[in-house]
Amino acid sequence: MGIQLLEIGSDTEQLSACHLSLLLGVNTQDNKIQSFLKFARKILRARTAILTFIDEPYIWYVAQNSFNAVHRPAESNFSVYFDDHFFIDVQHPNYKKMSQSLSDLGFVHHRMVAIDLKEDAKSIGQLILFDEQQDAFDRDAIDSVKELAMSFLNILYLRMENAELKELYEQQVAMNVSKTKFFQIIAHDLRAPFHGLIGFSEVLADERESLDELGIQSIADYLHDTAQSTYSLLESLLNWAMAEGGRSFYHPIHYKLKQSSQIVFDVLNGLAVNKNIQLIDRVPDDLRIFADINMVTSVIQNLVSNALKFTHMHGNGVVTIDAKQRDDFIDIYIQDTGLGMTHGQIESLFEPKLTISFKGTAGEKGTGLGLVLCKRFVDLNKGEISVTSKEGVGSTFIVSLPRSNSAHQALSLVSPQQEFIE
Structure with missing residues (x-):
């Protein structure tokens, strides 16, 4: 031919x-x-x-x-x-x-x-x-x-x-541009609460005698809440920066997942009660994972905190922590009955590319930095994180982590060089 x-x-x-x-x-x-x-x-x-x-x-x-x-x-x-x-x-x-x-x-x-x-x-x-x-x-x-x-x-x-x-x-240039925008947002969100802190502390300093007990208490509550949320943002920013810079210590152990979920429940249940939201921990006692307990607890706490932030306060709101075994992984579910998200919000959820701050059902502000940190910690633990959501119905975050293949709870045998993530 x-x-x-x-x-x-x-x-x-x-x-x-x-x-x-x-x-x-x-x-x-x-x-x-x-x-x-x-x-x-x-x-x-x-x-x-x-x-x-x-x-x-x-x-x-x-x-x-x-x-x-x-x-x-x-x-x-x-x-x-x-x-x-x-x-x-x-x-x-x-x-x-x-x-x-x-x-x-x-x-x-x-x-x-x-x-x-x-x-x-x-x-x-x-x-x-x-x-x-x-x-x-x-x-x-x-x-x-x-x-x-x-x-x-x-x-x-x-x-x-x-x-x-x-x-x-080209990837590095794009990443640098993205990080520059990201830090501009962080700086903006840090500057706003400081205006309030400076303004109300000035009122206390200059007009203390003209305030009644109720006014003083209101200012004190505002200063406390603002300082606490600002500190939380700074802490997340520091943790994220350390993770990105390769300075996160990774100590995986074989342990019961219930230990992490119980810690998160004990810490955040008070917040849930204050917002009139029911927080439920359904994680089975027998599920064991192989991961860094501090990182996993931080991930669950961030996700539950976000779920509480964006869940309605009308008395019917529910946030659930659950988990199931799937082959060699344990799937952790954090589900809420909150505001939900658009497809566009989901697409950029785990990337430091935010252009606006999101407000919770009680006016709480957030930049999504906690989710970026969650993604980083999940990656370090050889897992995956995903989300499904529908506007007005709620969201479900799924974190998949390696299942423990050991009956003992002990630190893994890692050399000092391997412990330091680079």
């Missing part, structure tokens, strides 16, 4: 799948593939040269004054014929099989040589030169083409490394 030559661009609609070829500028004026094939063909005095990369849909074809693409059948794989050799010529035991495979694709020839292009001993593609001449290829010319192929691979490696570095750079 004959081959169908395709024009680069107009006929190559799958070009986006050609990662290595695009790195080599196959669709630009700086087309290293075309230059390489033309030079190799000229050195060997072969009529045709082709280059194919594994997992790419096209074979690149050069003959005299032409550069085209040819569809590569998905099942074709020249690399199987090399048997760990660098090249195939007429003396190679698989020469006839390789030649027949080339003919089956429509490439008519009488003589051919093939060079396997490898990265770290793994084949990434092949260079094949062929024509219908009867004479054997010159041995010195073959050696020169081998050297040319090595130079071509070096160019490819450099472009791969450059592309990787560029991608990392």
